[in-house]
Amino acid sequence: MAxxxxxxxxxxxxxxxxxxxxxxxxxxxxxxxTDDARGRLERYGPNEIEAEEGVSPWRxxxxxxxxALIWVLIVAAAVMAxxxxxxxxxxxxxxxxFITLFGFVQDYRAEQSIAALEELSTTHALVRRDGQKxxxxxxxxxxxxxxxxxxGDIVPADARIVEESNVRVDEAALTGxxxxxxxxxxxxxxxxxxxxxxxxxxxxxxxxxxSGTAVVVATGAETEIGNIASAxxxxxxxxxxxxxxMDRLGKIIxxxxxxxxxxxxxTELVVGxxxxxxxxxxxxxxxVSAVPEGLPAVVTLSLALGxxxxxxxxxxxxxxxxxxxxxxxxxxxxxxxxxxxxEEMTVQRIVAGRETYEVTGTGYDTDGEFxxxxxxxxxxxxxxxxxxxxxxxxxxxxTREADGETDPSERTYLGDxxxxxxxxxxxxAGFDHEELDEAYPxxxxxxxxxxxxxxxxxxxxxxxxxxxxxxxxGETIAYMKGAPETVLERCRRELVDGELVELTDDRxxxxxxxxxxxxxxxxRVMGFAYRPDAPREATEAIETDMVFLGLQGxxxxxxxxxxxxxxxCLSAGINIVMITGDNAVTARAVGEEIGLRSTRVVTGPExxxxxxxxxxxxxxxxxxxxxxxxxxKTRILQMLQKKGHTVAMTGDGVNDAPAVKNADVGVxxxxxxxxxxxxxxxxxxxxxxxxTIRDAVHGGRRIFDNVRKFVNYLLSGNGGEVTMIFTGSMAxxxxxxxxxxxxxxxxxxxGAPALSMGVDxxxxxxxxxxxxxxxxxxxxxxxxxxxxxxxLFMTVCLLPLFTLNFTGRVIPGxxxxxxxxxxxxxxxxxxxxxxxxxxxxxVVMEIVRIQAVRLRYGLGIFSNRWLVLAVVVAIxxxxxxxxxxxxxxxxxxxxxxxVHWAQIxxxxxxxxxxxxxxxxxxxxxxxxx
Numbered sequence: 001m002a003x004x005x006x007x008x009x010x011x012x013x014x015x016x017x018x019x020x021x022x023x024x025x026x027x028x029x030x031x032x033x034t035d036d037a038r039g040r041l042e043r044y045g046p047n048e049i050e051a052e053e054g055v056s057p058w059r060x061x062x063x064x065x066x067x068a069l070i071w072v073l074i075v076a077a078a079v080m081a082x083x084x085x086x087x088x089x090x091x092x093x094x095x096x097x098f099i100t101l102f103g104f105v106q107d108y109r110a111e112q113s114i115a116a117l118e119e120l121s122t123t124h125a126l127v128r129r130d131g132q133k134x135x136x137x138x139x140x141x142x143x144x145x146x147x148x149x150x151x152g153d154i155v156p157a158d159a160r161i162v163e164e165s166n167v168r169v170d171e172a173a174l175t176g177x178x179x180x181x182x183x184x185x186x187x188x189x190x191x192x193x194x195x196x197x198x199x200x201x202x203x204x205x206x207x208x209x210x211s212g213t214a215v216v217v218a219t220g221a222e223t224e225i226g227n228i229a230s231a232x233x234x235x236x237x238x239x240x241x242x243x244x245x246m247d248r249l250g251k252i253i254x255x256x257x258x259x260x261x262x263x264x265x266x267t268e269l270v271v272g273x274x275x276x277x278x279x280x281x282x283x284x285x286x287x288v289s290a291v292p293e294g295l296p297a298v299v300t301l302s303l304a305l306g307x308x309x310x311x312x313x314x315x316x317x318x319x320x321x322x323x324x325x326x327x328x329x330x331x332x333x334x335x336x337x338x339x340x341x342x343e344e345m346t347v348q349r350i351v352a353g354r355e356t357y358e359v360t361g362t363g364y365d366t367d368g369e370f371x372x373x374x375x376x377x378x379x380x381x382x383x384x385x386x387x388x389x390x391x392x393x394x395x396x397x398x399t400r401e402a403d404g405e406t407d408p409s410e411r412t413y414l415g416d417x418x419x420x421x422x423x424x425x426x427x428x429a430g431f432d433h434e435e436l437d438e439a440y441p442x443x444x445x446x447x448x449x450x451x452x453x454x455x456x457x458x459x460x461x462x463x464x465x466x467x468x469x470x471x472x473x474g475e476t477i478a479y480m481k482g483a484p485e486t487v488l489e490r491c492r493r494e495l496v497d498g499e500l501v502e503l504t505d506d507r508x509x510x511x512x513x514x515x516x517x518x519x520x521x522x523x524r525v526m527g528f529a530y531r532p533d534a535p536r537e538a539t540e541a542i543e544t545d546m547v548f549l550g551l552q553g554x555x556x557x558x559x560x561x562x563x564x565x566x567x568x569c570l571s572a573g574i575n576i577v578m579i580t581g582d583n584a585v586t587a588r589a590v591g592e593e594i595g596l597r598s599t600r601v602v603t604g605p606e607x608x609x610x611x612x613x614x615x616x617x618x619x620x621x622x623x624x625x626x627x628x629x630x631x632x633k634t635r636i637l638q639m640l641q642k643k644g645h646t647v648a649m650t651g652d653g654v655n656d657a658p659a660v661k662n663a664d665v666g667v668x669x670x671x672x673x674x675x676x677x678x679x680x681x682x683x684x685x686x687x688x689x690x691x692t693i694r695d696a697v698h699g700g701r702r703i704f705d706n707v708r709k710f711v712n713y714l715l716s717g718n719g720g721e722v723t724m725i726f727t728g729s730m731a732x733x734x735x736x737x738x739x740x741x742x743x744x745x746x747x748x749x750x751g752a753p754a755l756s757m758g759v760d761x762x763x764x765x766x767x768x769x770x771x772x773x774x775x776x777x778x779x780x781x782x783x784x785x786x787x788x789x790x791x792l793f794m795t796v797c798l799l800p801l802f803t804l805n806f807t808g809r810v811i812p813g814x815x816x817x818x819x820x821x822x823x824x825x826x827x828x829x830x831x832x833x834x835x836x837x838x839x840x841x842x843v844v845m846e847i848v849r850i851q852a853v854r855l856r857y858g859l860g861i862f863s864n865r866w867l868v869l870a871v872v873v874a875i876x877x878x879x880x881x882x883x884x885x886x887x888x889x890x891x892x893x894x895x896x897x898x899v900h901w902a903q904i905x906x907x908x909x910x911x912x913x914x915x916x917x918x919x920x921x922x923x924x925x926x927x928x929x
Contacts, residue, residue, distance in 0.1 A: 013160050013217040014197045015190035021160055027144035027215060029162060031128030040142035047141045047157055047219035049229045057104075064100035071254070098300075125156035143216050150211035155201045157216045158223045161185050164212030166449045171195070171205045174224060174655050180208045180416065182450035193604045193627045194224065195581040198450065204654070228630055228654055248777070260726060299707060302758030306703035309759075314686040315696040316670065322682035324707060325665050326700020328646045330573060330771040332693060333637060333659075335650050336580035336590055338669065339690050341556040345421035348557070349523065351514055352385045352550035353496045359425060362557045364413060368428040379429035384495060385549040386429045388528045389422035391440055392457045392479040397433070418524065421554045422481070443476065444538025454482025458538045478534035478542045484515045484551060487527030491548040503548055514551065522589030523553030555586075558594045565691040566595050573770035574697065577640075579625045579633055587626040596623045603627045607635070615639050630655035637663055646774050648693065650685075651677050667693060701769075702762040704778075705857060710754040712783050713853050717750050717846065719791030720798075724838065727795055728802065734831070736802050741839045741891055744881070749843045749874040753850055756870035763857045782926040789918050790849060797911040798841045801903055806834035836882070836893040837900060843878045844908050847871055852915040856923070 013021055022028055032040070065071070073096050081089035125138040126148040133148065138156040141147065147159055155169070167183040174194075183198055201214050203223040220226055300320065307317035317323055337343055344363035349356060350370070357377065361368025369376050379386075395415035413420045423433065440459040448455035461477050480487060488508060493500045518525045529546035566576055576596055580587050584601045591599045604627040607615070619639050625632065633649070637659050640647050649663035650656075654677065660666035661680040668681035669688040678684050685692045721742055728736035808829045850871070851861050862868060881887035883895050896904075 012190050014188050014192060014200050017187060018160065018162060018185075018215075021215065021217070025144040025215065025217065027146070029146060029213075029215075030131050031146040032142070032144050034129050037129060037140075037142055037145065040144065041140055044142055045220055046139040048139050049221065049226050061100070061104050064104055070096060070100065141216055141219055143219060145216040146213055147216060148211070148213050149201065149207050151207055151209045153207045155203055155205050155207065157203050158218040159201045159214035159216045161199045161201060162213045162215055165210050166447050167210035167212045168208045169201065169205050170208050171202065172652075174202055174205055183210075183212065184450040191605050191608075193581075194629045195627065224630075225654055228658060256722075260722060263726075299711075301755055302707060302710065303703065305758050306699060306706075310683075310696055310699045311686075313695045313699070314670075314689070314692045315699070316684040316686055317682070318678075318684065319682045322665055323700055324704050325646070325682075326648070326697050327704035328772050328774060328776070329648045329665055329697055329700070330774075331575050331577060331640050331645045331647045332569065332697075333577045333579050333633070333640075333647060333649045333663075334690055334693070335652060335656075335669075336578055336582055336587060337556060338652070338671075338688050339650055339685075340562050340578065340590060340594055341558050343417075343556060343688075345417040345524070345554045346557050347421050347425035347552050347554045349518060349553040350382050350385060350425075350550060351511070351552075352382045354494075355381070356514070357382055359428065361428060362560070364420065364424050366424055366427040368425075370429070382550075383429060384530075385528050385552065386422075386426040386431060387436065388479045388530055388549055389481065389552060390426035390431050390433055390436055391442070391459060392455060392481045392528075393419045393423055395419045395423040395433075417556075418526070418554065422526075422552060425552065440477070443536070446538055446540060446543065448482070452482070453486045454480055454543070456480040456538075456543050458534060458536070458542060476534050476536050478531040478546075480529045480531075480543060480546060481526050484511070484525055484527035487529050487546070488512075488548065490543050491529050491546045494548040500547060511548075511551070518551070518553040519585065521553075521555075522586040523555050525551055525553045527551055555589075558590060559689060559691070561689070561691040563593070563595045565694040568694050568767055569697065570595075570597060572697070572767045575620075575623070577623055577625070577636070579628050579636060581628060582626060584624075584626040587624050591624050598623045600624065601626050604629055604632050607632050612639070616643065619643065630658060633659040634662060644774055646771065648697075650690075650693070651681070652688075667696075698762065698767055701766050702760075703758070704772075705763060705766070706758050706760050708778050708783065709760065709853050709857070710757040711778050712786055713757065713846075713849055714746075714750060714754050715779075716787045716790035716794075716849060716853075717745065717842070719787045720794035720842070720845075721745070723791045723795040724798060724802075727799060731799075733802065733806065735835075736799070737835055737838045737842075738892055741835065741893075744891065745839070745842050749878055750846055752870040752874050753846060753867060756864060756867040757850075757854070759866050760854065760857075760859060760864050763859070765858075780926075782922055785922065785926075786853075789922075790852070790915070793911055793914045793918070794842070794845060797845070797907045797914075798838050801837040801841055801907055802834040804834075804903065805829050805837045805900070806831055830894075832892055833894045833900075836896065837904065839891070839893060840878065840882065840896060840900075841904050841907055843874065844904055845911050846874070848908060848912045848915060852919060856919065 016024075065074075077089045077093045077096065124135055125141050125145075126133060126135050127141065128134070128146040128148070129136075141157050145157075146162070147156060149155060149167075161167070161183055162185060164183055164185060168180040169183055170180050181195070181198065183201065186199055188197055188199055201212075203219075203225045218224075218226075221230060303320040303323050306323050307320060310317055310323070334340060342363045346362050347359050349358055351357075355372060358371045358374075359368055360371065370379050370382055371377060372381075393415075395413055397413060413423065415423075426436075427433075439462040442457050442459050444458035446452075446456040456478055458476055458478050460475060480490070488503075488511060491503050494503045494507065495501075515525050528549040528551070530549060531542060531544075531546050534542045569576055578587060578591055578596065584603050588599050588601050591601075598621060600622050601624045602610075602618070602622050604625070607625065607628070610618075615635070616639060619636065620643065625636060628636075633651075633656065637647055637649055641664070646664045648665040648667055649659050650667040650669065651660040652669035656668075657677045657680040660668060660677055663682075665683065666681040668678040668684045670678070670684045670686040671688045683696060721737065724736050728734065806829055850867070854861075881891050882893055887893065888895070
């Protein structure tokens with residue numbers, strides 16, 4: 001393992017004078033000697049992210065067999081094979097194979113996040129060795145190396161800038177913020193957040209423009225992205241509550257099977273003196289009846305169907321069990337840029353000619369108008385400032401590549417988001433960039449730099465007089481844009497209603513106040529000016545005696561659907577927390593506009609000063625965290641979880657991956673997100689839209705409701721089977737239903753309707769309920785009473801059918817029918833006939849059970865056409881069993897006559913009545929669900 005670079009005391013490297021940094025790193029502006037670099041490489045290790053050895057596919061496969069329910073199924077299959085029921089054993093075995101292979105595929109894919117992180121690494125770096133520039137393998141870069149970067153390069157390591165020329169870096173992969181960051185030399189305060197360290201370059205970020213030299217301060221695991229990789233490896237794989245519940249259920253069933261079989265065996269062998277073979281057959285029947293063979297398959301397929309529906313709404317589910325976990329989410333921690341906002345800077349206000357105008361339209365849509373005091377005005381009033389914004393601009397229009405091919409119809413803007421906003425605002429006024437470039441050809445440019453804070457372009461004028469108002473005597477014109485204070489410093493006059501007027505001190509104060517007003521509304525403000533008689537050489541000399549044109553204020557606006565989505569989440573008891581790298585003013589303004597519960601803001605530096613107890617006291621009351629780092633995100637998440645919340649966390653950059661992986665539900669952005677974050681996530685938003693998270697929560701709650709319904713349905717059926725067999729055995733009736741008949745009910749006639757419940761529509765109040773408690777599983781006290789009650793009622797209604805058709809009497813030992821009605825059966829009672837009656841009675845009563853389970857959710861029997869179809873198919877298949885020679889042979893059944901169906905109808909009617917009363921009693925004593 002490589003030594004920690006920090007062991008050389010290289011800490012807070014952004015705040016130290018460069019000479020002190022050189023001394024600590026034992027290097028200089030001339031870089032390292034080759035021998036020294038070789039020694040450091042041995043000491044610090046290669047400049048790469050060393051992932052721990054991943055979990056082997058075999059181990060992942062074996063872990064699929066740790067579930068108690070899986071082993072109950074395996075034992076049941078083995079028992080069936082031993083007693084000669086090979087078909088039964090094969091069906092159960094097939095179910096086991098399907099479940100384990102599906103789980104293997106999902107878990108194997110989840111192990112790929114570190115591999116994706118490693119793929120980000122660069123391959124080559126330009127460094128100074130022995131006083132000469134040399135290109136080396138980026139893995140051989142060491143602390144103390146002096147590196148050279150230019151436009152298009154991927155930064156090979158964390159480094160402190162020594163010299164730069166107009167450097168701007170895309171740090172979206174690291175910080176999540178889309179706007180490029182201008183870099184400059186010098187020092188910054190020690191408490192400066194990662195996103196504001198303008199004198200630092202970070203590994204695997206991209207140089208957008210400019211060039212520079214820097215001294216490497218950290219490599220490999222000690223870089224910021226390396227720290228993220230370490231945090232990602234340390235993140236625990238969390239089981240969802242549903243996975244825990246299913247495993248617990250399997251153990252309960254396993255223990256229950258052993259207990260019931262033991263009781264029956266002891267009773268029949270000791271008390272009833274039943275032959276051992278009969279005891280064994282009864283035990284097999286109990287085991288098969290107790291195991292819900294169809295449950296794992298139904299759960300998996302239901303989750304898969306739910307995931308498919310969510311994918312149609314732009315939420316791609318990577319781990320099926322997480323679908324259910326969405327139903328218990330009570331806090332969503334979300335990014336701002338691109339998730340809550342358009343990620344498209346938009347000019348919203350303009351100051352020109354001493355008037356303020358509003359600009360309508362959002363994003364890069366060129367439809368919009370200009371208004372003053374709510375009234376639409378002619379765009380000519382703002383034409384000059386918009387012309388300046390389009391000419392003093394390096395945006396181009398290109399094509400978008402999709403699936404490796406360029407589509408000419410997919411036009412897109414290429415350039416800085418701020419410049420695109422100015423470009424689009426000019427288009428709203430009817431300016432065409434090609435026509436404007438032809439009329440005002442650019443002949444020179446004074447570049448923007450972080451030190452100058454302005455950009456100026458030089459143009460020929462169309463009429464040869466060089467003046468926008470036609471009054472000049474030159475042939476060139478200069479246009480400037482930049483920070484308002486920088487632009488105002490270079491202006492002596494102002495353009496008002498086509499006239500040049502003096503820019504007085506009072507007017508400057510008014511403009512400065514207007515800039516502050518815009519800034520308080522979180523607008524990014526730029527000033528604009530021109531010089532009508534500019535010299536013909538593009539130097540800083542042309543940036544004097546300028547004429548002030550005005551201000552443009554822009555903002556990345558909230559997505560129009562987000563406020564409604566926020567309101568829906570709050571109504572559903574889900575709190576929204578914005579965690580952003582942007583500044584506090586912008587974050588608060590966006591929070592107010594989208595309707596967050598509270599707009600109290602805590603910044604990253606403030607967060608660092610809070611102890612855990614202090615953070616615990618306020619974390620539930622803060623909805624906005626600004627200027628945050630990756631560590632801050634994870635800390636906020638873990639504190640919320642410690643306080644009992646189930647948290648969904650969104651992310652896009654590499655820095656978000658640890659928090660996303662640690663979250664109860666990790667959500668990655670599919671458009672601007674990195675592969676690392678996607679691999680660490682549970683769900684990928686294909687449209688990067690917060691409203692899709694709302695839809696996903698709605699879908700998750702719907703799926704959980706449906707899972708709870710069919711778990712109730714299946715287990716109550718299994719409970720009825722166990723109770724019937726147990727009661728029949730204790731009454732000395734022997735096996736009242738055969739194992740293969742039970743298997744048919746569990747897998748086919750119960751399985752199909754249960755699966756169709758997975759597509760039940762959502763209850764009307766699904767987004768009006770509070771999230772279910774974190775520790776509340778699928779099976780609640782109400783569902784337990786439902787399972788027990790249904791099982792008892794089924795036994796009460798079906799046992800008389802068995803005794804009547806087995807002995808000719810309703811109750812063993814009491815000839816009630818003969819003594820009361822003089823009834824004589826018109827057929828020969830037998831065990832096979834009695835078992836057929838119970839077998840068929842179970843199938844018929846499933847229709848009653850289905851609606852009893854669904855009614856409390858406000859769903860009518862015809863609200864789900866797939867359920868109706870499943871019931872029809874189940875009954876049709878059962879009729880084939882009853883009335884075909886093959887079915888009769890395989891299932892040991894006898895065809896039923898009209899009198900038998902009449903008995904079943906009466907029994908089902910009694911069962912329906914009991915269930916209606918029972919549900920009413922449950923509604924009185926329990927919550928609705």
